[in-house]
Amino acid sequence: MSGITVPLLGIAGAMIVGAMSPGPSFVMVARTAVSSSRGDGLAAALGMGAGGVVFAIAALAGLQAAFLAVPALYLAVKLLGGAYLVYLGIRIWRGAREPLAAMQDARPAASPGNARRAFLLGMGTQISNPKTAVVYASIFAAFLPREVPLALALAVPAVIFCIETGWYAVVALALSSAAPRSAYLRYKAWIDRAAGGVMVLLGLRLLSGVRSG
Numbered sequence: 001m002s003g004i005t006v007p008l009l010g011i012a013g014a015m016i017v018g019a020m021s022p023g024p025s026f027v028m029v030a031r032t033a034v035s036s037s038r039g040d041g042l043a044a045a046l047g048m049g050a051g052g053v054v055f056a057i058a059a060l061a062g063l064q065a066a067f068l069a070v071p072a073l074y075l076a077v078k079l080l081g082g083a084y085l086v087y088l089g090i091r092i093w094r095g096a097r098e099p100l101a102a103m104q105d106a107r108p109a110a111s112p113g114n115a116r117r118a119f120l121l122g123m124g125t126q127i128s129n130p131k132t133a134v135v136y137a138s139i140f141a142a143f144l145p146r147e148v149p150l151a152l153a154l155a156v157p158a159v160i161f162c163i164e165t166g167w168y169a170v171v172a173l174a175l176s177s178a179a180p181r182s183a184y185l186r187y188k189a190w191i192d193r194a195a196g197g198v199m200v201l202l203g204l205r206l207l208s209g210v211r212s213g
Contacts, residue, residue: 004149004151004152004155007143007144007145007152008152008155008156008159010142010143011139011140011143011144011156011159011160012159012163014139014142014143015052015139015159015160015163015164016163016167018132018135018139019052019163019164019167019168020167023129023202024085024088024125024128024129024198024199024202025048025122025125025126025129025168026168026171027195027198027199028044028088028121028122028125028199029041029044029045029048029122029168029171029172030171030175030195031092031191031192031195032044032118032121032122032172033171033172033173033174033175033176033180034175034176034180034181034183034184034191035184035188035192036114036118037114037176038172038173038176039114039115040114040115040118041118041171041172041173041175041176042169042172042173043114043115043116043118043119043122044118044119044121044122044168044172045122045164045165045167045168045169045171045172046119046122046165047118047119047120047121047122047123047124047125047126048122048123048125048126048164048165048168049160049161049162049164049165049168050119050122050123050126050161051122051123051124051125051126051127051164052126052160052161052163052164052165053157053160053161054123054126054127055126055127055132055133055136055160056136056140056156056157056160056161057157058133058136058137059133059136059137059139059140060140060144060148060153060156060157074130074134077130077133078130078206078207079206079207080128081128081129081130081203081206082203082204082205082206082207083203083207084124084125084128084203085125085128085129085199085200085202085203085206086199086200086203086204086207087203088121088125088199088203089195089196089197089198089199089200089201089202089203090196090200091196092192092195092196092199093192093193093196093197093200094196095192096188096189096190096192096193096196097189122168126164129206130206131206140156144156
C-alpha cells in the first residue's frame with residue numbers, strides 16, 4: 001500500500017493547486033452557478049470531474065509521449081480547443097442582453113435537461129484546453145513510477161474526479177447563493193460580456209500558439 005501512497009499524494013497535491021488556478025473552467029462553472037441554478041452549477045462541476053478523468057486516463061496511457069511523437073496531434077488539439085473556447089465566448093457575449101425571467105427566485109429548480117447540458121458544457125470546457133492535458137501528463141510523469149501498479153492506476157482517476165468535482169462544487173455552491181445571484185441579475189450584461197470576452201481571449205491565445213508553433 002505504501003508503494004502507491006507517495007505518488008498518489010504527490011499527484012493529488014499538484015492537482016489541487018492546478019484545479020484552483022483560474023481559467024476557462026472556473027469562468028464556465030461560476031457563470032453557470034449564478035445565471036442558472038445551484039443544481040446546474042453542480043452538474044457542471046460533475047462535468048469538470050468527468051473531463052479530469054478523461055485526462056487522467058489519457059495521461060496514464062501516455063498522452064505526453066503521444067504529443068512528443070506526433071507534434072501535429074498537439075497542434076490539432078490546440079486548434080480544436082481554441083476554436084471551441086472562441087465559440088463558447090461568442091455565445092455568452094451574444095446572450096448578454098437576453099433577460100432571465102426564470103431567475104427571479106433566489107433558488108430556481110434545475111430541470112434534468114438543463115443539468116444535462118451543464119454537465120456536457122462543463123466536460124467540454126475541461127477537455128477543450130490542451131494545456132490541461134500537458135499539465136496532467138507532466139504531473140503524472142513526475143510522480144508515477146515506471147511500472148504503475150493496478151491499484152494506483154485505478155486510484156488516480158478516482159482521486160482526480162474527487163478533486164476536480166469537489167473544487168468546482170465549492171465554486172458552484174458559493175456563487176449560487178442569493179447575494180451573487182442578485183448581483184448577477186443587476187449586472188448581467190456586463191458580467192456576461194466579461195465572461196465571454198475572457199473565453200474568446202483564452203481561445204485566441206490557444207489559436208495564436210497554433211500559428212506560432
